[in-house]
Amino acid sequence: EPEVTQTPSHQVTQMGQEVILRCVPISNHLYFYWYRQILGQKVEFLVSFYNNEISEKSEIFDDQFSVERPDGSNFTLKIRSTKLEDSAMYFCASSDVDRVGQPQHFGDGTRLSIL
Amino acid sequence: KQEVTQIPAALSVPEGENLVLNCSFTDSAIYNLQWFRQDPGKGLTSLLLIQSSQREQTSGRLNASLDKSSGRSTLYIAASQPGDSATYLCAVPLWTDSWGKLQFGAGTQVVVTP
Numbered sequence: 001e002p003e004v005t006q007t008p009s010h011q012v013t014q015m016g017q018e019v020i021l022r023c024v025p026i027s028n029h030l031y032f033y034w035y036r037q038i039l040g041q042k043v044e045f046l047v048s049f050y051n052n053e054i055s056e057k058s059e060i061f062d063d064q065f066s067v068e069r070p071d072g073s074n075f076t077l078k079i080r081s082t083k084l085e086d087s088a089m090y091f092c093a094s095s096d097v098d099r100v101g102q103p104q105h106f107g108d109g110t111r112l113s114i115l
Numbered sequence: 116k117q118e119v120t121q122i123p124a125a126l127s128v129p130e131g132e133n134l135v136l137n138c139s140f141t142d143s144a145i146y147n148l149q150w151f152r153q154d155p156g157k158g159l160t161s162l163l164l165i166q167s168s169q170r171e172q173t174s175g176r177l178n179a180s181l182d183k184s185s186g187r188s189t190l191y192i193a194a195s196q197p198g199d200s201a202t203y204l205c206a207v208p209l210w211t212d213s214w215g216k217l218q219f220g221a222g223t224q225v226v227v228t229p
Contacts, residue, residue, distance in 0.1 A: 004185040006158075031215060043159070043204065056216055091158060095215060102216060103149055108158035 004107035006092050012113045013082055021077045021110045023092030025057040032075045033104060034067065036060070043091065049075065079112075089112045117142045119207060121220035129228050131186055134192035136223045143183045146215075150190050151204040151225035153222065159204065163190070195227045 005024045013062045025032050034046040048055040049067055066078045075094075079086055089111050093104040118141045128134060138148070148164045151159040163179045165188065171180045174198040176193040192199055202224045206217040 023127040033215070035217070042221050043168070043206070043217075045216045048216060053218060058216075061210070091210075093159075102162045103164040104215065106151070 004092055004094055004105050005109035006090075006110050008110060009098075009108065009112075010111045010113070012115065014112050015084055016081050019079050019082055019112065021079075021090050021092075021112070023075045023077075023107060024073050025075055025092065025094030026105055027073070029094035029096045029105075031055075031094075031095045032067075032069070034077045035091045035093065035106075036088040037091065038085075038088045046077075046090075082112075082114045083112050087112060117207065119205060119216050119218050119220040121190060121203075121205060121223050123223060125224040125226075127228065128195055130197060132195055133228075134190075134195050134199065134225060134227075136190040136192075136203050136225070138188040138190070138220055140186045140188075142206050143186050145183065145207045147208065148179070148181055148188050149206050149217070150177075150188075151206065153202045153204060155202075165191075176221040195225075197227050197229050200225055200227050203220065 007022045030096045032049040035043050037043045045058050047057040047061045047067055068076050090111045091106050091109045093106045095102050095104045120139045122137050147164055149164045150162045151158050152162055159222045163172050163174055165179050165181045177189045179189045202222040204219050204222045208215045208217055
């Protein structure tokens, strides 16, 4: 069964450094999402992406964050200058349609640890 | 603002018992509700998606019901097994939100003892 893949599985970065998290969504999907889960907290929506542009973003997704689909398969989340509070599990998800009730499929996540 | 609550936060049952997991949401204007399973340190596995027009959805030992008017969904897992031990999350997108933003509950952590 097709799946969403994320790399790396664990990223350790010094505070203030830039980090790029990578995702390969399911190949025929058109809608892409990033979520994060701080340890012990709920999964939170960050951003959705369709047709090469951001569709919606949460309050968390400030100017330090950006997303890109650099080619036909990858979807990336960049954090420009990481803070301690960015430490979390970051999940990528994709779906083939949006409003008509198709499920979102999630990857296994990237655990980001900021030192 | 949509709030999603899951009760109980944790549940421990002996193998073979049926599991009943609850999810409530404050805004009934939802497209659908999705149940996920999360194993420790792992991603989210989609279990069931129940449309707003449906009352229930079944997959194997799993059955999810949806009562939109009362803002509740229940996930039933029949004849639990130790392999069912995980955290179960429910999530809803808002009808009025664009692009399927999911709002998650905090989850119910399930332990099935042999």
